[in-house]
Amino acid sequence: MDEIPVVLVTGGAGYIGSHAVLALVDAGFPVVVFDNLSTGVRSAVPEGVPLIEGDIADTDHIAEIIQGFQIGAIMHFAGSIVVSESVEKPLKYYRNNTLNSLGLIETCVRTGVKHFIFSSTAAVYGEPETYPIDEDAPKRPINPYGSSKLMTEQMLLDTSAADGLNTGILRYFNVAGADPAGRAGQNTPAATHLIKVAVQAALGVRSGISVFGTDYDTPDGTCIRDYIHVSDLADAHVLALRHLIGKGGNLLVNCAYGRGFTVREVLTAVEKVIGRPLPVTDAPRRAGDPPALVAKADRIRDLLGWKPAHDSLEEMVETALAWERRVADEAKARRVS
Template identity: 65%
Template sequence: MLDQPAAPRRVLVTGGAGYIGSHVLHALTDAGIPAVTIDNLSTGRRAAVPEAVPLVEGDIGSADLLERVIRAHGVDAVMHFAGSIVVPESVEKPLAYYRNNTVNSLTLLDTCARFGIDKVVFSSTAAVYGATDRVPIDEETPTAPINPYGASKLMTERMLRDAEPAHGLRSVILRYFNVAGADPAGRTGQATPTATHLIKVACQALLGRRPALSIFGTDYPTPDGTCIRDYIHVSDLAEAHVLALLHLRRGGESLTLNCGYGRGASVLEVVRTLESVSGETVPATFADRRPGDPPQLVAGADRIRQRLGWVPKHDRLDEIVRNALAWERSLPG
């Protein structure tokens, strides 16, 4: 009797119904890579998950649930997105952030170690660098987070590094700068009405879904006085995750990589671009600086191109804004 071919191994994506996780699921599906996702749908949307991807509703803090999914789906790698991401909320509710972002990550990594899963792609953040004055910020910049959100992510980074010599668990840690935009095909996007991302909020203000966009500070040492950030299209970010997974599946070493374009745009540049794309005016108000907002946050982004062969395809600000606006228009008012 002929042997049956082995079932394809699946990657477990935590938080796959969320903004970034859902884009990664679509990128995996487009690449023919089988996946399964766990999401508690507290902020994610079932409709954002591709039809071909099994969605298990639940919490990654449950080791029993993780074990059942790993056994049932032949999981050999993990992409970890599940977590809380709102910086001001992390200051108000620090213990909730350490529970959701750090303790739950510990449960996930412990389960990986027990089942011999040795490949993890981790969704981290430039917030681990804190309020640095470096421009650009490369991966050798000292980490000094200034809020519980950044600290909770950095703790998971440390757990991943410590787990490698002890358990053989290799990882690619991706530190995001300012993620924006939406799937160019309109399949998914940022759907949380209370999101704090600048481009999302500006689109909402343009469409009358918020009274106005608040611009905090016009006296920074930048060309137009407003803060500069490195905006990365979410679809380019999703592609970086696919490349990171393939790197680990080929036996590649652990990496820590910034995710950005290495150039920034100011708040007023974003507003002007949105107005140019839409032909309409963004209602805006001006306010004082927010404490802790650095004038510039721009990624040193050479390493990800060199190590993963990542080539962005959507790195024009007008495309990022156009895709974000198209997605926002598609949402119920």
């Protein structure tokens, strides 16, 4: 493997980005975080890791950081991620996810960055005709979020062919949980992640939880998703970077375990962990939600030797619950003081 590069993590103060930063630091990579702190928080960045606050659209600022810190690789997490919001505000998503990624990719080419790992999504598949979904399945996104990410994927592939940028595209399925050591978690108060919302409802932080859509063609009428623990996902990013550095070639993989749970099954798991019923209300479908998304997850294991360490639904719930308890306790302590 070549020399260890300095890694710039955009969106590194956010949920998945902060866990990737921890995994990179644990693996011995020097890291710089770039974040506008619109949804990320300063406290999510580990001590000793530089945090530079700025706008990803400011390519001159990005170029200065790349040159000043001698950045050799970028992990790009910065962007907007709420499917229903993308339907209501599509231009926000094409600006934040596509246009800003274009500027970042151009800056990488201009400044000689060799390796680029992109945070993509299962939303690029839309409503697949066959399950499980492999990486070569047709890409037919049904919402602007998925379209904005697919456009960036294509830009990266074309740029790699034209300019030699080593590219890793990681398509996430549903990310859940928190760092088992309690160092990081989901900090966005209004996040829409099902398990976060459920444990917040269990703790009384939210008044309840809504099940959006109960008439899908699934065993219990609710959506099916393939959940992956955020720490396993972060480890996959480190392995992907090692793959690129080691001249393994471009990479495009699903990030998931290859099994699905309905919304009601997830809520049942939360109730089992907390030992009491949740305040659940049935609600209409949300715009842009496909009935099921379950991955074929062989490629990531075969190419990267990825071995998940936290692949139980209960552990995802338990780590999310521990994090939310900590956040609630800290908020209570601040109010008392």
